[in-house]
Amino acid sequence: MKTEAEIKVAIETYGDMIRRICFLHLKQYADVEDIFQNVFFKYATKREAFDSAEHEKAWLIRVTINACHDFLGSWFKKKAVLTEDFSQFQIDPHSDQGHLLDIVMTLSPKYRDIIYLYYYEGYKIVEIAALLKKNENTIHTRLRRAKQELKEKLGGDYFD
Structure with missing residues (x-):
């Protein structure tokens, strides 16, 4: 303990x-x-x-x-x-952070986890794969798909 x-x-x-x-x-x-x-x-x-x-x-x-x-x-x-x-505990939806968070929240959990770990916690793909007990290629593919989905929802080149 x-x-x-x-x-x-x-x-x-x-x-x-x-x-x-x-x-x-x-x-x-x-x-x-x-x-x-x-x-x-x-x-x-x-x-x-x-x-x-x-x-x-x-x-x-x-x-x-x-x-x-x-x-x-x-x-x-x-x-x-x-x-x-x-x-009252939510992020202000009119702020940029609130808007981006709302869009990230629309992703499926398998994409949300990877986006969070990669961008907010600074983990590398190899580390995320170990954490989530998934193949590195799976993580790479999911990250690419998540970024593409976010790009479409944001209407631009937000991640490029």
Whole structure:
């Protein structure tokens, strides 16, 4: 188990990244917070030490993506109807960042993950392939397709 200090450092270091990954998948603030807590609970109870900071970051990304996928496939998510308005937690849709995020959110999860890891976290294709446990060529193809889809939706040469 991790100490309270280790957990606090991990949350400060990786918390924003974990929330962004969750939001890309879940699109609801309450769901993001639930998964965020679950990810850091798993982190806190993990007994084995990490080989490096990069290994720790990769582990958190993988656990977050898996937790989001599990949640989206759960009975609760398929059957529950949320009635509260969480729009105050959204990025301003009229800003450039909000517009781009809205378009990225329309991509399928397999493309959103790759776009996020490549552009926001700065991972190379080889590293993304290892994180997502996919072939490098698959990642390269999905990145190319995602960029093409974004280019069409943005109506220009945004990624060239």
